[in-house]
Amino acid sequence: MKKLKKLLTSKFFITIVWVVMLIAVWELFAFHVENIKRTPENVQPHLSGIVDSLTSDRKINGSQTALQMVIENAKATLTRAGIGYIIGIASGFLLALFMSLSKIVEKTSFPYLMLIQLIPILGMAPIINAITGDIAKSRIIIAAILTFYPVATNTLAGFKSVQREKHELMYSYAANKFQIYTKTMIPACIPYFFTGLKISAPMAITASILVDTLQGGIGLGCLLSQSLKGAMTRYVFWDIVFFSAVIGILSFYIMGIIEIMMCPYRRTGKR
Amino acid sequence: MIFIVLFCFISFPEQRNINELKGTISMIEHERNDIEIMLDNVGMVYDSADGKEVTALTSVTMDIHKGEFISLLGPSGCGKTTLLRIIADLIHPTSGNVLIGGVSPKDARLKRRYGMVFQSATLYDWRTVIKNIELPLEITHCPKKERHERAMKMLDLVGLSDFADHYPRQLSGGMQQRVGIARALALQPEILLMDEPFSALDEFTREKLHVDLLKIWRKTNKTIIFVTHNIQESVFLSDRICVLSPHPGRLSAIIDVDLPRPRTMDIKDTPEFTALVSKVRNSFEGV
Numbered sequence: 317m318k319k320l321k322k323l324l325t326s327k328f329f330i331t332i333v334w335v336v337m338l339i340a341v342w343e344l345f346a347f348h349v350e351n352i353k354r355t356p357e358n359v360q361p362h363l364s365g366i367v368d369s370l371t372s373d374r375k376i377n378g379s380q381t382a383l384q385m386v387i388e389n390a391k392a393t394l395t396r397a398g399i400g401y402i403i404g405i406a407s408g409f410l411l412a413l414f415m416s417l418s419k420i421v422e423k424t425s426f427p428y429l430m431l432i433q434l435i436p437i438l439g440m441a442p443i444i445n446a447i448t449g450d451i452a453k454s455r456i457i458i459a460a461i462l463t464f465y466p467v468a469t470n471t472l473a474g475f476k477s478v479q480r481e482k483h484e485l486m487y488s489y490a491a492n493k494f495q496i497y498t499k500t501m502i503p504a505c506i507p508y509f510f511t512g513l514k515i516s517a518p519m520a521i522t523a524s525i526l527v528d529t530l531q532g533g534i535g536l537g538c539l540l541s542q543s544l545k546g547a548m549t550r551y552v553f554w555d556i557v558f559f560s561a562v563i564g565i566l567s568f569y570i571m572g573i574i575e576i577m578m579c580p581y582r583r584t585g586k587r
Numbered sequence: 588m589i590f591i592v593l594f595c596f597i598s599f600p601e602q603r604n605i606n607e608l609k610g611t612i613s614m615i616e617h618e619r620n621d622i623e624i625m626l627d628n629v630g631m632v633y634d635s636a637d638g639k640e641v642t643a644l645t646s647v648t649m650d651i652h653k654g655e656f657i658s659l660l661g662p663s664g665c666g667k668t669t670l671l672r673i674i675a676d677l678i679h680p681t682s683g684n685v686l687i688g689g690v691s692p693k694d695a696r697l698k699r700r701y702g703m704v705f706q707s708a709t710l711y712d713w714r715t716v717i718k719n720i721e722l723p724l725e726i727t728h729c730p731k732k733e734r735h736e737r738a739m740k741m742l743d744l745v746g747l748s749d750f751a752d753h754y755p756r757q758l759s760g761g762m763q764q765r766v767g768i769a770r771a772l773a774l775q776p777e778i779l780l781m782d783e784p785f786s787a788l789d790e791f792t793r794e795k796l797h798v799d800l801l802k803i804w805r806k807t808n809k810t811i812i813f814v815t816h817n818i819q820e821s822v823f824l825s826d827r828i829c830v831l832s833p834h835p836g837r838l839s840a841i842i843d844v845d846l847p848r849p850r851t852m853d854i855k856d857t858p859e860f861t862a863l864v865s866k867v868r869n870s871f872e873g874v
């Protein structure tokens with residue numbers, strides 16, 4: 317009885333229940349759509365259809381199967397997202413560092429940080445594109461900008477979370493600024509920093525795909541809009557939707573795993 | 588010949604005089620050397636956020652001797668922490684003078700003569716117990732091997748050698764506070780400043796730590812300034828109790844605790860102990 321209760325509340329079990337429920341709801345609607353629409357794949361196809369389209373070896377554009385196409389385009393998009401993500405992390409962390417080092421930097425830059433967050437990506441993209449004159453660069457920059465904000469704010473919150481007593485300890489040791497940061501401030505903000513990383517990883521990917529759609533070339537978003545325009549089977553669209561959902565969720569968990577590897581102290585013991 | 592005799596005759600009394608003088612000087616010097624902390628008319632007025640001035644402390648004057656165990660006792664808000672922070676060079680008094688072994692609190696801090704223990708153990712949760720104790724030694728660039736050895740010695744002193752590789756969250760509150768004490772001792776400071784270090788612990792753990800702190804104190808000969816709002820605690824531990832009273836914060840009495848040492852828990856059942864507790868209790872003003 318106890319074992320059953322434990323199983324029912326286990327994380328794994330709850331995840332399974334959620335997935336099954338989602339599939340059931342999806343299929344319910346798919347059946348409904350199938351009855352009232354002539355081309356149900358335009359609205360909501362069956363999951364089996366999507367899986368079929370991914371596994372079939374039918375060449376879509378003469379040389380590639382659907383899966384090959386998705387993977388090739390995903391590589392381009394994820395590379396851009398990854399580069400932008402790393403740039404965003406680095407600049408976000410550095411800004412947080414400068415903000416914690418100097419009240420003036422904090423007071424002058426915080427309002428503009430908010431502003432960045434308020435402009436929609438699709439509004440920002442053409443501006444960036446006009447400035448850089450290169451769509452590939454703009455895609456990277458947009459991913460970087462979206463990463464930047466969560467990383468900067470969370471890291472800053474981490475710096476501010478350091479207890480007064482810890483500062484006083486370092487003061488009583490007559491530690492210098494460099495030691496204060498390397499021994500206390502930066503290690504203390506790591507969990508906060510990772511919160512920023514976990515929030516922004518799926519965002520960077522989503523932004524990359526969205527900005528892809530603005531112009532042609534190679535990329536998940538480009539492929540997505542071609543499929544929507546009817547240049548190829550609609551199932552490619554669904555493939556991309558599911559593929560990016562999985563990648564987005566994975567990116568979150570990968571960051572979580574890196575965090576656990578980097579912070580052994582959070583693993584050990586209960587509480 | 589006559590001259591020499593005459594010279595001796597004249598100089599002998601002088602010699603005696605000078606020797607006497609030298610004696611007095613060395614006595615004064617000895618007395619001064621024995622004083623670790625000198626507080627002279629120390630006062631503190633805070634500028635609070637709403638523009639009002641808060642008088643936290645007025646004219647505290649006292650000397651604290653080397654190796655003494657002093658308690659700062661009083662209800663909350665009477666300026667105990669303020670006084671401790673003034674000694675630790677964390678804040679500057681708005682009036683009066685503080686000398687630590689003849690130098691300013693700042694110089695004393697730069698010479699790393701303070702060890703600090705807070706109410707919360709304030710351990711670094713990403714460091715193991717031993718690495719926590721090594722932290723101050725890292726700051727002073729102590730070589731790795733020596734660092735480890737010294738940290739292990741401190742850990743041994745607080746009786747936690749078996750927990751060197753544990754993380755703080757795996758320890759009980761009392762053990763965490765022991766680690767905090769070991770860390771405070773790592774740089775071998777002359778003065779240990781403790782701000783209500785045991786007030787978050789349960790009664791059983793606290794009593795155990797009292798006895799252990801006294802043992803550590805005897806072994807290391809530190810000057811300890813121990814902030815507390817617990818009368819029994821201060822009587823059990825201290826050589827002298829500084830009773831602070833609020834509104835405004837001031838030193839209202841200094842009470843000698845002449846209970847024999849080493850003290851064990853049994854001492855709390857003696858009439859002398861009880862008498863001292865009530866003497867301390869009666870010395871408060873305006874609470």
Ligand SMILES: Nc1ncnc2c1ncn2[C@@H]1O[C@H](COP(=O)(O)OP(=O)(O)O)[C@@H](O)[C@H]1O
Nearest residue numbers: 633634635641643662663664665666667668669
């Ligand atoms: N930074 C500060 N600014 C303004 N008032 C303060 C500050 N710190 C302490 N006080 C005031 O000074 C008085 C003494 O505080 P404190 O030294 O912390 O007392 P205790 O440690 O005995 O409880 C209190 O009335 C408190 O409100």
Ligand SMILES: [Mg+2]
Nearest residue numbers: 667668669782
């Ligand atoms: Mg206090």
